Amino acid sequence: MGGPATDMRQKLLEIRGLEVEFQTRRGIARAVNCIDLTLYAGERFGLVGESGSGKTTMILALLRMIREPGRISGGQVLLDGVDLLKLSDEEMRKTRLAGLAMVPQGAMNSLNPVMRVGDQIRLSMSEHGQRRPAEAGRIEELLQMVGLRPQVAELYPHELSGGMKQRACIAIAISLRPRLILADEPTSALDVVVQRHIMQTLRSLGESMDATVLLVGHDMGLMAQFTQRMGIMYGGKLVEVGTVEEIFSSPKHPYTQLLIASIPSFKSRGEFKGIPGVALSLLNPPTGCLFHPRCPQALDECASVDPSLKELDGHHTACLLYGREGTHAATPA
Amino acid sequence: MPPPLLEARHLRKVFSSGGEPFGAGSETVATEDFSISISAESPSFTTVAGESGSGKTTIARLLLGLMAPTSGQVLFRGSDVQGMRPTERRAYRREVQAIFQDPFEVYNPFYKVDHILTTPIRKFGLARSKGEMGEMVAKALEAVGLRPDETLGRYPHQLSGGQRQRITVARALLLQPKLIIADEPVSMVDASLRATILETLHRLYREFAISFIYITHDLTTAYQVTDNIVILYRGAVVEAGDVERVIDKPMHPYTQELVEAIPTPVPGRGWLAENEEVEMGGAGGGGVESRGCAYAPRCAHAADRCRAQTPPLYRTDAGGAAACYLYGENAVVGAREFAALLVTDGRGEC
Numbered sequence: 305m306g307g308p309a310t311d312m313r314q315k316l317l318e319i320r321g322l323e324v325e326f327q328t329r330r331g332i333a334r335a336v337n338c339i340d341l342t343l344y345a346g347e348r349f350g351l352v353g354e355s356g357s358g359k360t361t362m363i364l365a366l367l368r369m370i371r372e373p374g375r376i377s378g379g380q381v382l383l384d385g386v387d388l389l390k391l392s393d394e395e396m397r398k399t400r401l402a403g404l405a406m407v408p409q410g411a412m413n414s415l416n417p418v419m420r421v422g423d424q425i426r427l428s429m430s431e432h433g434q435r436r437p438a439e440a441g442r443i444e445e446l447l448q449m450v451g452l453r454p455q456v457a458e459l460y461p462h463e464l465s466g467g468m469k470q471r472a473c474i475a476i477a478i479s480l481r482p483r484l485i486l487a488d489e490p491t492s493a494l495d496v497v498v499q500r501h502i503m504q505t506l507r508s509l510g511e512s513m514d515a516t517v518l519l520v521g522h523d524m525g526l527m528a529q530f531t532q533r534m535g536i537m538y539g540g541k542l543v544e545v546g547t548v549e550e551i552f553s554s555p556k557h558p559y560t561q562l563l564i565a566s567i568p569s570f571k572s573r574g575e576f577k578g579i580p581g582v583a584l585s586l587l588n589p590p591t592g593c594l595f596h597p598r599c600p601q602a603l604d605e606c607a608s609v610d611p612s613l614k615e616l617d618g619h620h621t622a623c624l625l626y627g628r629e630g631t632h633a634a635t636p637a
Numbered sequence: 638m639p640p641p642l643l644e645a646r647h648l649r650k651v652f653s654s655g656g657e658p659f660g661a662g663s664e665t666v667a668t669e670d671f672s673i674s675i676s677a678e679s680p681s682f683t684t685v686a687g688e689s690g691s692g693k694t695t696i697a698r699l700l701l702g703l704m705a706p707t708s709g710q711v712l713f714r715g716s717d718v719q720g721m722r723p724t725e726r727r728a729y730r731r732e733v734q735a736i737f738q739d740p741f742e743v744y745n746p747f748y749k750v751d752h753i754l755t756t757p758i759r760k761f762g763l764a765r766s767k768g769e770m771g772e773m774v775a776k777a778l779e780a781v782g783l784r785p786d787e788t789l790g791r792y793p794h795q796l797s798g799g800q801r802q803r804i805t806v807a808r809a810l811l812l813q814p815k816l817i818i819a820d821e822p823v824s825m826v827d828a829s830l831r832a833t834i835l836e837t838l839h840r841l842y843r844e845f846a847i848s849f850i851y852i853t854h855d856l857t858t859a860y861q862v863t864d865n866i867v868i869l870y871r872g873a874v875v876e877a878g879d880v881e882r883v884i885d886k887p888m889h890p891y892t893q894e895l896v897e898a899i900p901t902p903v904p905g906r907g908w909l910a911e912n913e914e915v916e917m918g919g920a921g922g923g924g925v926e927s928r929g930c931a932y933a934p935r936c937a938h939a940a941d942r943c944r945a946q947t948p949p950l951y952r953t954d955a956g957g958a959a960a961c962y963l964y965g966e967n968a969v970v971g972a973r974e975f976a977a978l979l980v981t982d983g984r985g986e987c
């Protein structure tokens with residue numbers, strides 16, 4: 305479904321019609337709005353989009369970690385064909401870490417300051433359903449997999465640098481060999497040298513375990529270098545899905561085009577290309593295409609017709625410039 | 638010549654963490670020998686860049702007088718900000734403003750934007766009437782590209798991240814500051830909002846002659862907006878100078894490594910493939926090593942001398958300064974010359 309290259313690959317995660325709503329004092333905000341997306345085994349996928357467009361909320365929904373006042377209000381999340389939204393809480397707890405695991409934003413601060421690194425890895429493994437204590441040597445092996453010396457197991461978090469802490473968090477995330485690693489801005493606090501080391505580690509781990517990595521973030525340079533395919537979100541919807549080359553060199557959706565154009569470079573000083581207009585309000589979203597009030601290419605019908613994600617040569621775009629078809633004619637991305 | 642608007646001389650800040658669960662207490666040098674000078678006469682736009690834990694926020698807090706240095710001084714118009722007379726302190730609080738990373742956190746969600754904007758006017762008694770206050774607010778909002786009628790009367794959660802960040806800028810503007818210290822003002826937002834907010838700051842610099850100290854870990858946006866840049870590594874300055882020279886021709890091995898490692902937004906550059914060897918990491922947190930160049934353990938050029946003694950800042954051929962013995966033949970840059978390095982010679986336009 306994602307063009308000839310991806311047809312060959314095995315589907316790992318199928319997200320179908322996923323919706324998340326937040327109950328607020330002023331009404332319901334649909335932060336994730338009917339998302340369809342397929343991730344393939346072993347691929348590196350990047351998710352970008354406007355601040356507040358629902359990226360983190362979507363990831364938390366995959367993990368079933370949406371808290372009140374939010375709830376998953378519809379859809380399916382099939383991991384190897386099993387709908388995670390139908391699992392019991394106990395089954396879901398075991399699936400976290402073993403099936404899909406998260407390296408959260410600011411993960412470095414999520415380590416317990418008074419527990420040795422090795423003990424933290426051991427504890428989180430047992431909390432997520434590993435019944436027997438980790439075999440001897442497993443902790444050391446995990447540390448080596450993320451590029452840390454085995455002796456780090458004996459250290460406390462404050463004895464580690466930021467990059468080392470982030471590696472320790474990755475060691476926890478991969479401890480039960482997940483099929484899918486969700487990484488929300490995993491390196492935004494680190495310098496680019498350390499960032500590159502960590503991303504190299506994540507890539508080789510993904511390759512050696514045949515795990516899929518879903519990377520969320522705002523760093524378009526990192527996205528260009530790390531990912532193979534990308535999805536672009538706007539207002540809770542996925543508006544474009546394509547290969548990383550297509551997204552950067554021939555973006556189709558007007559929002560993606562403007563986002564790509566806004567990226568600064570070392571060629572231009574004092575040039576700023578933000579997207580004019582106001583970010584949309586989820587409580588009072590526009591009719592038709594959510595982007596139409598800010599879209600420089602909007603057609604008359606954009607104010608009334610809501611475009612669905614539609615396939616064009618293996619590239620998916622939700623925009624009326626590329627023809628309008630009924631919702632059902634579109635293939636899920 | 639009048640004294641500089643704000644000057645930092647040899648700032649050093651040491652945090653000691655209580656020993657309890659970890660045995661002996663440890664000391665972290667968050668800032669080592671940091672000096673800077675912001676002219677009262679010609680505006681400048683300076684970046685202080687470094688990774689998290691490199692001491693950036695400590696420097697911001699010291700410059701804002703929110704904490705006292707362990708040694709060294711911060712001077713506002715020539716007087717030490719620790720122990721200023723009340724009238725001086727008032728001028729300092731007004732002329733030096735701050736913008737922080739997460740504007741969402743600062744505001745009480747139950748106050749409307751109007752309240753956020755009128756509070757500083759009332760606090761400093763800047764308006765004689767309600768009407769004048771309204772005019773000031775409207776002018777400040779317009780200066781940051783917000784429409785008063787679309788913005789006033791709203792609660793913070795009803796505004797986008799970029800709008801909220803611009804409200805913070807408008808609030809700072811109301812006090813007609815001479816200097817705005819912006820600590821990671823755009824690190825939480827997407828690329829297009831980054832451009833919108835940085836453009837606002839840049840315009841205020843150009844049109845209102847407000848100086849900026851832009852604190853960030855992102856060299857690409859630094860290149861976009863600033864004239865000068867100071868690169869920190871573990872609390873100490875490793876390189877400083879004109880931003881184009883520093884980024885286009887970095888001199889310090891750390892800056893060279895940083896610039897080379899920036900992921901470019903062009904797919905297929907082999908960024909992940911290069912430099913495959915993985916750091917195994919030694920122990921040690923973010924503070925400065927007690928002896929020697931803090932970068933020596935990572936540096937390809939490190940010699941015995943580098944490990945024995947911390948290098949001072951030397952002049953580089955490119956007209957900047959680098960704390961590295963590779964330039965040990967050149968003159969040492971003292972605090973005064975360092976300050977002069979970062980003075981903008983009216984280049985403003987770029």
Ligand SMILES: Nc1ncnc2c1ncn2[C@@H]1O[C@H](COP(=O)(O)OP(=O)(O)OP(=O)(O)O)[C@@H](O)[C@H]1O
Pocket residue numbers: 326327328333335353354355356357358359360361362372373374586825826827
């Ligand atoms: N607890 C909550 N209550 C109400 N609304 C919420 C809550 N959490 C998130 N939202 C809303 O859901 C939307 C999506 O937020 P989310 O954090 O997923 O965005 P994001 O794409 O991850 O943004 P960023 O790029 O800034 O991290 C936003 O409008 C946000 O305000």
Ligand code: SF4
Pocket residue numbers: 557558559593594595596597599600601602603606611622623624625
């Ligand atoms: S559907 Fe219309 S308004 Fe929406 S992005 Fe496409 S052209 Fe613009």
Ligand SMILES: [Mg+2]
Pocket residue numbers: 359360361
């Ligand atoms: Mg997020």
